[in-house]
Ligand SMILES: Nc1ncnc2c1ncn2[C@@H]1O[C@H](COP(=O)(O)OP(=O)(O)O)[C@@H](O)[C@H]1O
């Protein structure tokens with residue numbers, strides 16, 4: 001059971017208040033949706049939750065431990081924030097193998113299995129630089145998933161996916177939820193959020209409402 005608590009988090013950079021007193025509690029087995037227009041602060045909030053940005057006030061705790069104090073980053077999380085960076089000259093499999101190698105915890109078979117799960121042919125030689133946006137997005141989802149994390153932080157995950165891809169993604173999220181994952185999903189697509197989320201939050205100019 002995972003519990004993430006965003007506790008009175010504010011973030012100010014120079015004169016800009018990017019987040020204003022955000023409070024949010026997230027638990028395993030649920031999908032939390034974050035809506036709001038471009039520039040409202042969804043990505044910044046997700047970065048604070050992941051430990052990639054540091055709040056100027058408040059804190060984020062994970063199972064009672066404080067990010068930036070007890071640990072640097074959100075542990076055991078699969079994260080897609082902004083477009084995932086891949087090596088354009090290597091195949092999808094080789095990219096995942098390099099990224100997996102950083103932790104060296106999973107097998108080639110697991111990488112191939114995850115690629116097939118997201119609908120990519122793991123034997124495909126095509127370099128990632130020649131992938132379509134949707135294929136790169138699927139590879140990003142595979143990267144986030146391959147180590148079977150308990151928590152998924154997905155920022156605009158359906159960007160660039162075609163209709164089949166979006167359909168597949170929705171099914172996939174519901175399966176992950178059934179498996180008891182904690183899922184935080186940001187999208188400007190009202191449909192994605194409303195269809196998938198157990199709880200929907202709305203971000204406007206750094207202020208979060210339900
Ligand atoms: N590192 C940063 N420094 C200063 N301002 C930033 C930084 N990152 C994002 N912003 C600003 O914070 C606001 C919210 O951005 P963002 O969270 O990316 O919006 P959203 O994801 O909802 O589209 C925007 O005005 C953006 O320009």
Ligand SMILES: [Mg+2]
Pocket residue numbers: 039042043044155156
């Ligand atoms: Mg964003």
